[in-house]
Amino acid sequence: MLSPKTPETKPVKLSVRNLDFAYGEKKILDDLSMDIHAERVTAIIGPSGCGKSTFLKCFNRIHEVSTAVKVTGDMMIDGVDIYRGGIDEIDLRRRVGMVFQKPNPFPKSIYENVAFGPRLFGVNDRATLDHIVEDSLRKAAIWDETKDRLKESASGMSGGQQQRLCIARALSVNPEVLLMDEPCSALDPIATSKIEELILELKEMLTIVIVTHNMQQAARVSDYTALFWLGKLVEMDLTERIFTTPRERMTEDYITGRFG
Amino acid sequence: MPVLKTLHLSRTTKPVDRLMRGVLWAIALGFIVVLTVFVGAILKQGWPVLNLGFLSKMPETLDAGGGIKPQLFNSIYLVVLSLGLSLPVGLGAGIYLSEYAGKGRTLRFFRLCIETLAATPSIVLALFGMIVFVQTMGWSFSIRSGAVTLALLNIPVITRVTEISLLAVPRELKEASYGLGATKLQTILKVALPYAATGILTGLVLTAGRAFGESAILVFTAGTNTSAHFPDFRMTVPGETLSVHLWYVTSDGTLPDAREIAAGTAAVMILVLLLLNLAVRFLDRAIRRRTR
């Protein structure tokens, strides 16, 4: 984990400048700016309803599937504007994967869940798919538990296993970024700790942005932490600094439990 | 909130309550009795006539002893053909309404049209089919005229059932698909439709049942004659079905054993109906098991 003593060597993967976000008339995010570094874990914390999930979903433009949204400001991946840089949102979603709050595996077999992604892009060769499925399940630390029941339905798994399956599924298309929206909120403590371990392993390969309402979790897994309140960014810094010497009064109040 | 009339308890409240409860139960039981008597009478009347011979013989034009082989064939053939025509259109329209049409005036307009077509009396569809297919297109009383007109009857039901089944697909599943980089079409074909498949299948079985029992449309498009040749898969020959045969034999009445044939035909139709009903119940239970 990054400490204040070691300098940041990783480049900026995602950057946000003066982002405003609105659903129809309602403004959700207000003038947000932040940098997210590659192969680091960035946690977004804050009280419920302050726009954390909404912000996360801006990175893969998944809002647009259900509603029309109004976005002003810049949001960039590798220096290219996500909204106006000519990026195809379908391509974007392949590069920026997502794990949701409640595990949502498809009502298909374990194998088919993970093979779903590659199949979308025309990979149909059995050998290649087998390789990708095994690789993804291994990366999600769930290969040993599933290798003998790949043909079984995913619905038979426990919550924690399902969530790791969803992570494997997200990994199957080789994303560069993984967005995690409160991935452990529906899971028991043991499953939660397994996934936190997984996050620490995965960050070697991808950039991870995780929304969590659990401060302890942010402290355990993230390199950077950003505190949101009512659609605004209160403070963002190295996790160590945020939790030991926060700059803002509000941050200190939140961390010590005085509000939120 | 409706204005509550003064609900005062009087001496008659309890007895009235008991009486009306009894009345409601009686009405419900009455329907059960009606259904049982109905099905029972039809089966009882037709049972003596039902034998392998009846089902496998060709009909007679003047004498007694005719069978219903070609009519049975035509009934099934027309159901299959009309479903084959209406399924793509119904699926397409259902997909459009649930996935593309939004929530505003467009959706309401299309829904209105579907409801109107659904409520159109079958005799009106029969007239339409007669003008357009039998006469204007010169297809005359034939299997193809019947199949296409029958498809018009099926389309609204299939559309509605597709739309409802697709709307029941959990949003999270579609989100997961989009999150991986799928296009809208891929999400519909690979996630939404497979999930909705059982529900749509149930609707198809219901539609098949309705098409099987339809008579008005077919009298005016497929005619009241059958091909002398069996089995005749050609689309251009007339195609009297079981339902039309039942009506024709009863109305025309020239056959000496018209009553028996009618009874037998009705019994066959009821048996097919019961079979389809069982299929629907089986499918319904499969759906409920999955969503648990």
Add this chain to the structure above:
Amino acid sequence: MNDLPDSTLSPPSPLAVLAQRDEPAAPVAAGSQEARPALNFRQSRLSRLADRWSHLIFLGCSLLVVLLIGGILFFLASRGLAAFVPMAGNVGRTLRLGEVFLSSDWAPSSDKFGILPFLAGSLSVTGLALLLAAPTGILTGVFIAKLAPHWMRNLMRQVMDLLVGIPSVVYGIFGLTVILPIVSRSWLKDAPASGFAVSALILSVMIVPTIVSLSTDAFESLPPSLDEGAQALGSSRWQAIWHVLIPAAKPRLITATVLGLGRAIGEAMAVQMVIGNNPQWIALLRESTGSTSFLHTLFTPAATLTTELVQELPNTASGSTWNNVLFAMGLLLYLITMALILATRKLGQGREA
């Protein structure tokens, strides 16, 4: 896993968690990293094209339905209106609107085309059927929704599903072979055994499932506070139903009835088999003035718009006045149906206000 939070009452502060965290990890050994498969994941051009065009295909299917509605109107009108407008292919004279829609004199062989008998017949049969089906249907609906035990609800649903699946010709044959003989053997021995009563009876059984299912939905969608509130005030079950629930569900119950009406007025085969098919029924009734009891009227062989179509269309020549008038009747049926659907829309909108 020694950085798990304590399972004591209050979660540890993030500070404490930070203190327990591992030292910054050493750079990962090169060999332990999985080489990423060098696969280029892109959507194929075919896939993108399909996505764009599929939208149009699905739209096309929906538009087909709209086209059909218009097409039915057009083709029916093209024949029906031919009775009133001189057109090529017409044999026979053109008629005035009045002599068709306002006259009850139907005698095609004498060039008389008043369709009032059929209109009146349709309305009478439908009205009678609704009189039977609407109250029983609505009461059954409330029974299923509010009163019946679980097993009874399932049973009733099965019963209604079966009733609605029975083909109309089978209803007709039942009426013909079971009900009519019973009627003619009973007190109306000398009355002609057919007519409105039996048709309406059969028709009511045919439309009851529609009314029942819509009524059940109507009652089930009422807020439970309504029912609970009434009972908390001490009303009996029936009082709650009669004074509170039924009035509250009224708009949707009316819609259910209207849709049942639509089904009834369009029903052809079952009615045609038992009604006796006598277009002169009004004239017949007028003649037998002295002994016309109400019961007698109920059993007079009669005719409706639909039965006349089934009965006579095959026998009329295309282009003849009779043929055109029949199509005008079909057009009338279609317009009535559309009007009923629009009426249910208006009712629905009124409720949402």
